[in-house]
Every structure is written in C-alpha cells, then in structure tokens.
Amino acid sequence: MVLLFVFLLTIVASFIQRVSGFEFGIFVMMFFPFFLPSYGESVMLSGLLAGSTALMIAVKNWKYIRWRMMGWVVFFNVLFSFLATEYMRSMSNSTLKQCLGVMLILIALYFFFGEGRMGKIFKSKPAQVTIGSISGIMGGMFAMPGPPIVLYCISTLEDKREYVTTLQAFSVVLNIFYTLFRTKAGFYSDDTWLCWVIGIGGAIIGSSLGARCFEIISNRMLKLIVYGMMIISGLVAIL
Secondary structure (H helix, E strand, O other), X not given: OHHHHHHHHHHHHHHHHHHHOOOHHHHHOOOHHHHXXXXXXXXXXXXXXXXXXXXXXXXXXXXXXXXHHOHHHHHHHHHHHHHHHHHHOOOOHHHHHXXXXXXXXXXXXXXXXXXXXXXXXXXOHHHHHHHHHHHHHHHHHHOOOHHHHHHHHHHHOOOXXXXXXXXXXXXXXXXXXXXHHHHHHOOOOHHHHHHHHHHHHHHHHHHHHHHHHXXXXXXXXXXXXXXXXXXXXXXXXXX
C-alpha cells in the first residue's frame, strides 16, 4: 500500500512540477510524513524523486538552461542546507511535522497574496545570497527549496521554457548535495531505495502528461488548488 501511495503521489507531483516548474516537494510533503516511518525518510525520498523528475525534464530541454545565474544561489543553498540537515538530527518527528505545517501555511499564504510583487529586488548579489540561504534551510529541513528560487527565476527569466528548465537544473544540482547530506545523517531505510525505484515510474508518467498540458493548462488555477491543499495539510500537521 505504501508503494502504491508513493507511485500515485509521484505521478501527481511530477505532473505539477512539469507544468509549473516546481512544487514537487511541496505536494508530496503534504502526505509522505503521515505514512512513511519517519520524517527524515520522507524528506530523503522527496528529494530523490524531485531530483529524478527534474533530471528527466532538464536533459530533454537542456538548451534552455541558464547556468550563469546559479552560482551564488547554489553555493549558499548547499551551505545552509547542510547546517539545516545536521540540526534536524536533534529534533523529534512531531516537532518537525509542526514546523512543516507552519511552513506550508506561510508558503501558501505568500503565493496567494504576494506572488509577483517583489521580483525586481532579487537581481542583486546580496539578494542572491539571501535567496540561497533561505532556500537551503527550506530544502534541508522540509525538502522545499523551490519558492525563493522560483521568485529569483521569475524576476530574471522571461521565457517560460528557460524558467521551467533552469528551475529543473537547480533542482538536480541541489538534490545531489541534499542526498549526500541526508545519507550521512542516516535519513533512509532499506525501503527508501525501493520506494525511489517505484516512484521513478510514476515520475515518467506524470512528467509525460505534464509536458502535454504545459501549453494549455492554467498555471494560476493549478497553483490555487495546490496552495489551498497546503493550508489544509499545514493545519493537520500542526494539530
């Protein structure tokens, strides 16, 4: 039953990621902590599957990647994700789930009311350092590095193919480091790797369906549904 849930959730999450460019971790982390053995394993599996999905998209559309804009953001993201991952080892599963609930609600409220209003401030180097640091903390603790990087890419890239594919390149690079950090911290079990293999099948299906809908689906409507679910899931995790 767990493998079936992982497979089905990965189909939906990879579909969302292919259409909107991110949100894989946001979606699956609404569910993984409630049926996987530990929060750490949930974060580990989410990162593995998000990185695998991103790799499929990035390889197919590699010519749209803008590598030069990744340097400072990736460096500080990796630094702070390592610190966040180490800090997680001293926290209980219940505390981490409550922190996740608060983070889900804050992200959802931001995107409901603030998305697109702060784009210009993200182009400077100090802003890139800040984005990388915040994204690293969110990636290390919650498997959700996306929202700050999304704001950065939206403010810098006008072509939607460059936007989506560059986000996938970020995800691939960052999840390589996240996987190393989480493996070192012991956030896995023997079943994690089986779930990953099963999830890759779902990622292939979901990303293929998402590619077909990329040109026609309303991103705004999709986001409203996802963020509404985030608020509900966040309240459940807190309570």
